[in-house]
Each structure stands twice: as structure tokens, then as C-alpha cells.
Amino acid sequence: GAVVSQHPSRVICKSGTSVKIECRSLDFQATTMFWYRQFPKQSLMLMATSNEGSKATYEQGVEKDKFLINHASLTLSTLTVTSAHPEDSSFYICSARMSEYNEQFFGPGTRLTVL
């Protein structure tokens, strides 16, 4: 099956710093990538949808200036959490979709802890 990787898998940072998370589709080209956030014992919540070469579409309540998304190529999307605060601590998961299919393949997730 298709493989999606994320880097880093775990990051701890100080409040006020920015953190970049990478999402890569390793063996397929992903026209669309999705970013999710998951709090403990909660379901995945879609943050934004990213199409290659265009601006990301953010879900209601997600600050686009705080969560910067770049999808510069068909295999890479990045999520930058700017000026992170403790309430941003969460599990961030990306997924990628081949253009012709509805199947989304999920990455392994990134655990962000903001001190």
C-alpha cells in the first residue's frame, strides 16, 4: 500500500517558538494532503486541506496565520505551528490522497508538546 511519512515523530518546544512538521508521500504523487489534529481520547479533527500549488483551505475555527501550510510539490506538505503555546500540544496527523482515488493514506503522526 501507499506510504506516508511524517517528520519529526515527536517534538518538544518552548512556548513562543515555531515548529515545522513535514508530511511526505513516499511512493505516490499526492495532489491533495490533509492535516488533522487529535487530542487525547478524541477523534481526528480536520484542520486544513492542501492542494499542490495552491493555498490551503482551512476548516472553521482553525487560524490560518497560526498554522501555516505549504504544499510545494506532489510529495511534500509542511505544517508550521507559529508561536506555539501549550494549548497547541496535540497529535498532528497528515494524510495524502492520490488524485484519482478517494482513499486517504495516513502518516504516523507527530506528537507536539509545547512547554
Next chain:
Amino acid sequence: KNQVEQSPQSLIILEGKNCTLQCNYTVSPFSNLRWYKQDTGRGPVSLTIMTFSENTKSNGRYTATLDADTKQSSLHITASQLSDSASYICVVSDEFPLRGGSQGNLIFGKGTKLSVKP
């Protein structure tokens, strides 16, 4: 409102036993229903995908059923193993086009946390 409800919230079973997880949804229109397994601290991994016309689908010891009339699905795990301990998430896809895309949205349930004990 499109929703996916799962039960039970958590479940503890002994190794070797069978179990069944439930999923009820109110998503409309309906495109497909998926079951994912999510290990702690990992991303979800697809187990089964069923469209409207499919009643059952198996993947090894996992068997999913779908009743599109009652909008219910179940995931049956046979002869459970310790490695089955995980959260199992039911996800339903609608057919409304995503902004900027051409496929449906995924509506996630909160999952059932399964613990298999020796």
C-alpha cells in the same frame, strides 16, 4: 448534522476471544464506510472500505458489516490477539465535493479503545 457514533467507548477482552464493535452514522449522502485501526501514538491504518452495495468485507480476522438501510456497521474481530489492542475508528465518507477537490469529506467517529489481555 453528519455524525458517526461508535460503541462501546472502550472494551477489555481476553486473548483468543471474539468481539464486535458498533458504528451508527447519520451521514448523508453516503459514499463509503471505513474502519481504521489506530495504535497508540500512530496514524490510522485502513482495515476495510465498504460502499453502499457491500454488506460485508473481511480482512484476515477482521470482518466488517454494513446495513445501509439502518445506517449501521459493525467490526467483528475473531480470535483476538494482544496486538489487536488499539483504537478502532469508524469513518464515513459523504459525496459532497471538497473545496478545491473532487472527493467527499471524511466524518470520523471517536473510536472504540480495545484492550486485549493475556
